[in-house]
Amino acid sequence: MKLAVGSTNPVKVDAVERTLARYEPTVTAVNVDSGVSEQPWSIEETVTGAENRARRALAAADADYGVGLEGGVARLDGTPGLSLIMWAAVTDGERVGRGGGPTLRLPDGVAARLDDGAELGPVMDDLLGTENVAESDGAAGALTDGLTDRADALGEAVACAFGPFVTPYYDVDA
Numbered sequence: 001m002k003l004a005v006g007s008t009n010p011v012k013v014d015a016v017e018r019t020l021a022r023y024e025p026t027v028t029a030v031n032v033d034s035g036v037s038e039q040p041w042s043i044e045e046t047v048t049g050a051e052n053r054a055r056r057a058l059a060a061a062d063a064d065y066g067v068g069l070e071g072g073v074a075r076l077d078g079t080p081g082l083s084l085i086m087w088a089a090v091t092d093g094e095r096v097g098r099g100g101g102p103t104l105r106l107p108d109g110v111a112a113r114l115d116d117g118a119e120l121g122p123v124m125d126d127l128l129g130t131e132n133v134a135e136s137d138g139a140a141g142a143l144t145d146g147l148t149d150r151a152d153a154l155g156e157a158v159a160c161a162f163g164p165f166v167t168p169y170y171d172v173d174a
């Protein structure tokens with residue numbers, strides 16, 4: 001399976017490679033514009049970023065599928081505070097599959113800085129005393145003491161987005 005991933009962030013490439021290992025993927029990382037803010041602030045904007053990355057990656061590389069991953073934040077109905085969300089999109093050039101990853105609450109101190117216009121990656125680095133945590137364990141790793149991490153979390157979104165392409169069930173009547 002030939003895949004074009006719409007990011008050069010190693011954690012995103014790793015998430016795709018590991019999740020789809022069964023299909024022995026060859027992965028090309030493509031530096032595309034997400035077409036949304038650096039820090040998406042809603043489910044809609046985050047999904048749109050993932051879709052744009054998937055389409056643009058497929059257009060730029062010789063691949064069977066384009067895969068886009070986008071991180072965002074959102075205030076979700078029924079939960080307090082600000083949540084970190086993540087979405088994946090997959091396209092074969094015709095259809096698009098979408099899948100969400102885990103959601104976790106951000107600390108209120110982090111949320112306050114995002115409210116002031118900051119991006120999550122640098123704010124997490126300030127909190128943790130790290131450099132580029134968004135390219136390794138991520139907020140998901142740091143805020144769970146490693147019970148999960150950003151690659152695993154993004155991988156769940158990738159798996160869910162691939163459903164329509166790797167099963168027959170989206171094309172039949174139930």
Ligand SMILES: O=P(O)(O)OP(=O)(O)OP(=O)(O)OC[C@H]1O[C@@H](n2cnc3c(O)ncnc32)[C@H](O)[C@@H]1O
Pocket residue numbers: 006007008009012038039040069070071072119120121122124133134135137138139140141150
């Ligand atoms: O190079 P790209 O693909 O853009 O990788 P990125 O790390 O910037 O990832 P996103 O654009 O999808 O994420 C939007 C912002 O949210 C941050 N972010 C998302 N998930 C994160 C995580 O688990 N830990 C730290 N920062 C995260 C990220 O660093 C950006 O500032």
Ligand SMILES: [Mg+2]
Pocket residue numbers: 038
């Ligand atoms: Mg980014």
